[in-house]
Amino acid sequence: MKATVAANSTRNVEAQAEGIRPTLVQHIPFAVWLIVPAEIVLLSVVVFPTLMSLWLSLTSWTPTSGVNWWQAEFQWLANYVQLLFGDERFRAALLRTLLIVVVGVAAEISIGLSLALLFFDDFPWKKIAISAIILPMMIVPVDAANAFFMLFRDVGPVNQLVRILVGHPVRFAWLSDSNLAIVPILLVEIWQWTPLMFLMLLTGLMALPQNQLRAAVALGASRWQLFRRIILPLIAPVVVLSLVIRSVEIFKIFDPVYILTRGGPGTSTETLSMWMYDNGFVYFRIAYVAAAGFLVLLVVLAYVLLILRPLSRRTAAER
Amino acid sequence: MRKESKRSTVVPEHTVSRGDMLDRRTFIKRTTKGAAAVAASTAVGGMPWVTSAMAAVSQDTPDARAIAGAKALLGRRQVRQLTILEPSGSLGDIVPVAKEWTRLTGVEIKYIEVPLLEIAQRVLQEAVARTGAWDLALPASFALPDIAESGVVVDLTDLAQKYRPDDGVAGCQMLYPIANYYKGRLYGFGTDGDTYMMFYRKDLLEDAQEQTRFQQEHGYKLAIPETWEELDAQVKYFHRPDKNLYGGALFRSRGFIAWEWNIRFHGKGRWLFDDNMKPQINSEAGVKAAEEMLAITKYLDPGARSNGLFENFEAYGSGRSYCNIGWGGSQKYFWDPKKSKVYGKLAWGMAPGGKVNGKKFYAPYFNWGWNYVVNRYSRAPELAYLFAQFAYSPKMSTQAVRFRGGYFDPFRTCHYTDPVIREIYGDGFLAVHRQSMTHNFPDLYLKGHGEYWDVLDANLQSADVGKKTPKQALDETAAAWEKITNRVGREKQIAQWRFVKAHYPPELAKILA
Numbered sequence: 083m084k085a086t087v088a089a090n091s092t093r094n095v096e097a098q099a100e101g102i103r104p105t106l107v108q109h110i111p112f113a114v115w116l117i118v119p120a121e122i123v124l125l126s127v128v129v130f131p132t133l134m135s136l137w138l139s140l141t142s143w144t145p146t147s148g149v150n151w152w153q154a155e156f157q158w159l160a161n162y163v164q165l166l167f168g169d170e171r172f173r174a175a176l177l178r179t180l181l182i183v184v185v186g187v188a189a190e191i192s193i194g195l196s197l198a199l200l201f202f203d204d205f206p207w208k209k210i211a212i213s214a215i216i217l218p219m220m221i222v223p224v225d226a227a228n229a230f231f232m233l234f235r236d237v238g239p240v241n242q243l244v245r246i247l248v249g250h251p252v253r254f255a256w257l258s259d260s261n262l263a264i265v266p267i268l269l270v271e272i273w274q275w276t277p278l279m280f281l282m283l284l285t286g287l288m289a290l291p292q293n294q295l296r297a298a299v300a301l302g303a304s305r306w307q308l309f310r311r312i313i314l315p316l317i318a319p320v321v322v323l324s325l326v327i328r329s330v331e332i333f334k335i336f337d338p339v340y341i342l343t344r345g346g347p348g349t350s351t352e353t354l355s356m357w358m359y360d361n362g363f364v365y366f367r368i369a370y371v372a373a374a375g376f377l378v379l380l381v382v383l384a385y386v387l388l389i390l391r392p393l394s395r396r397t398a399a400e401r
Numbered sequence: 402m403r404k405e406s407k408r409s410t411v412v413p414e415h416t417v418s419r420g421d422m423l424d425r426r427t428f429i430k431r432t433t434k435g436a437a438a439v440a441a442s443t444a445v446g447g448m449p450w451v452t453s454a455m456a457a458v459s460q461d462t463p464d465a466r467a468i469a470g471a472k473a474l475l476g477r478r479q480v481r482q483l484t485i486l487e488p489s490g491s492l493g494d495i496v497p498v499a500k501e502w503t504r505l506t507g508v509e510i511k512y513i514e515v516p517l518l519e520i521a522q523r524v525l526q527e528a529v530a531r532t533g534a535w536d537l538a539l540p541a542s543f544a545l546p547d548i549a550e551s552g553v554v555v556d557l558t559d560l561a562q563k564y565r566p567d568d569g570v571a572g573c574q575m576l577y578p579i580a581n582y583y584k585g586r587l588y589g590f591g592t593d594g595d596t597y598m599m600f601y602r603k604d605l606l607e608d609a610q611e612q613t614r615f616q617q618e619h620g621y622k623l624a625i626p627e628t629w630e631e632l633d634a635q636v637k638y639f640h641r642p643d644k645n646l647y648g649g650a651l652f653r654s655r656g657f658i659a660w661e662w663n664i665r666f667h668g669k670g671r672w673l674f675d676d677n678m679k680p681q682i683n684s685e686a687g688v689k690a691a692e693e694m695l696a697i698t699k700y701l702d703p704g705a706r707s708n709g710l711f712e713n714f715e716a717y718g719s720g721r722s723y724c725n726i727g728w729g730g731s732q733k734y735f736w737d738p739k740k741s742k743v744y745g746k747l748a749w750g751m752a753p754g755g756k757v758n759g760k761k762f763y764a765p766y767f768n769w770g771w772n773y774v775v776n777r778y779s780r781a782p783e784l785a786y787l788f789a790q791f792a793y794s795p796k797m798s799t800q801a802v803r804f805r806g807g808y809f810d811p812f813r814t815c816h817y818t819d820p821v822i823r824e825i826y827g828d829g830f831l832a833v834h835r836q837s838m839t840h841n842f843p844d845l846y847l848k849g850h851g852e853y854w855d856v857l858d859a860n861l862q863s864a865d866v867g868k869k870t871p872k873q874a875l876d877e878t879a880a881a882w883e884k885i886t887n888r889v890g891r892e893k894q895i896a897q898w899r900f901v902k903a904h905y906p907p908e909l910a911k912i913l914a
Contacts, residue, residue: 343655347868365852
């Protein structure tokens with residue numbers, strides 16, 4: 083019945099369109115017409131803004147100029163050149179963000195994998211323990227950052243704890259020392275998002291072929307051998323995928339920076355997102371930020387391809 | 402303090418009648434000067450409605466005219482609702498006014514609340530989106546130049562000529578009208594008297610033993626400081642961390658640190674720019690101001706470098722610091738015995754200045770404020786204007802300022818005599834606040850304010866934590882300011898800078914070089 087209706091409507095569409103452009107309609111299958119609305123939506127929310135950003139990145143437009151964005155002064159690659167060769171603050175923010183990505187992801191994967199291995203075996207209250215571990219990632223990032231702000235204030239509990247541990251008053255300027263301020267930012271990020279890493283890796287472990295593991299145990303493999311020779315190679319794709327997901331996310335780190343330090347002291351904790359926020363929404367340099375956005379896209383793309391490289395090699399070898 | 406002021410400051414002692422005359426006439430005079438400067442450079446006119454403001458005071462009032470105007474408009478139009486884009490936390494101040502407006506006109510007010518620091522962005526989004534989703538907005542006063550240049554808000558000059566917002570306000574003049582203008586044209590109505598003020602611990606300041614000891618150590622009397630030199634001496638003197646007392650809770654945090662430096666810099670007797678918009682901030686005076694400011698950081702509350710506004714309230718309200726800096730909103734917190742341990746123990750002063758040619762002077766500073774602006778893409782811009790005039794009127798603005806939990810502070814002369822406002826702020830504070838509002842120098846009302854200020858702020862904080870020397874920080878800031886000026890357009894900036902300069906308090910303008 084459904085097939086008949088579909089066939090009829092296909093003929094109707096074709097018949098109606100025949101009078102206008104018969105060759106075009108004949109060459110486009112009915113199934114393609116069905117996805118046209120979805121494609122239009124996709125074009126308007128992804129492709130159009132991207133093209134608009136690309137155009138803006140080649141202009142000097144700001145919303146405060148009083149000029150329509152499509153009439154903005156075209157200046158070729160001036161924004162890109164300025165960003166790459168004349169904007170030290172941008173370059174510093176880029177390097178700082180890369181550092182946060184590397185340190186943050188390394189910590190998250192280490193802790194997440196350790197926890198996942200711990201939870202690989204059964205033990206009482208396991209489900210409750212898992213629920214407790216994944217709680218942080220359910221908290222709104224701004225709230226998590228705010229909690230860390232309270233903890234790391236000069237007169238906050240962290241310094242009180244340090245005081246109790248060392249036995250005399252100690253006051254670390256966690257949020258206002260340019261060398262220390264990155265620590266609370268990293269900690270909040272690691273605390274909140276390690277659970278995601280744990281969850282992904284635990285899922286990967288649970289999907290391992292049990293026969294191989296049991297066979298290895300039966301043949302006398304030690305725990306380390308089991309991990310090194312069997313588990314790690316088998317979950318490598320999951321690890322790489324987790325790395326990619328978290329790296330891309332940390333590249334966009336904003337909430338903890340904004341809440342804890344606003345990029346300060348000075349610009350010592352300014353990340354790319356914070357830099358973009360300031361330039362876009364405080365300085366209103368939208369065109370300049372659009373250019374920065376494309377540069378960052380290229381950097382992230384290169385980074386992701388680099389991480390995916392071993393996986394691609396392995397896939398190619400397996401083929 | 403009053404005695405001291407009479408003796409040695411160049412800021413005239415403020416009295417009610419003097420203040421009223423000064424504000425109105427001086428403003429008109431200065432505006433004429435500023436507008437002429439602007440007109441010469443940009444061929445933009447002055448403020449024609451000012452002439453009508455000088456006319457004899459009639460029986461009708463701005464709020465009554467706004468209501469009558471709205472009723473007349475509503476006879477012809479179908480709009481029965483206005484939407485206000487407002488910063489979070491301001492609803493308490495706006496709602497009483499809006500309710501009265503709805504009662505009198507039948508026009509409902511809807512609200513779109515956005516985070517406090519994001520309202521300018523949201524207003525500017527309208528330059529692209531052109532939705533007309535809101536009719537009025539309440540951005541910070543310092544964002545007005547950017548917003549006006551974007552063309553997203555209505556130039557209200559002609560509407561003001563028609564509805565005369567400043568006629569019939571005898572005894573209730575606006576004390577700080579410059580923030581309503583950009584290049585001599587009216588773009589907004591101020592709603593908040595955000596003058597920056599000093600808070601001192603009166604119990605320590607007036608303690609006989611402290612007075613004697615201080616006098617012995619410094620050779621002059623312990624009193625409300627008139628200069629930063631005196632203030633710094635007091636901060637050091639009262640810094641007793643072993644007794645859980647710090648010299649001050651002044652801000653050293655991002656987003657705040659540049660304001661104090663700006664006052665200190667003015668205290669050294671210099672303009673931020675010369676007449677060609679070349680920055681003077683990295684001059685000897687600027688570097689000295691920065692060095693002195695950073696030298697007292699170690700005597701401040703331990704959270705000084707990370708405290709935001711509310712952490713500052715909490716820190717000073719706990720009673721662990723001798724002095725603090727802040728706005729009327731700070732006073733509302735400190736003057737609430739349920740929240741604050743310094744209730745009843747405070748003395749207030751205008752922001753200190755300096756000493757030039759042997760004369761001491763204060764340098765009070767207006768550094769925030771909020772302005773009602775009207776969306777160019779509103780379906781009812783005239784009606785929206787009328788609401789803004791209604792809210793700005795003496796009667797309704799008093800209602801707004803009365804809200805204890807809000808942050809609109811007194812900005813009209815009659816606010817200072819309103820019994821509810823007096824109870825909320827306390828008479829001692831209000832006397833100094835009024836004096837400060839009357840004599841404060843304006844914020845940097847230039848296009849690109851956000852960028853100018855943020856660069857300064859970031860560099861000063863870098864200097865504060867030892868990442869840069871004060872000279873290096875200010876040199877880098879000056880270079881960045883030059884780039885911003887060139888990018889925005891030097892001639893354009895020069896014209897507005899002249900306008901801003903023309904509205905400096907004359908007694909301070911005479912000193913600045």
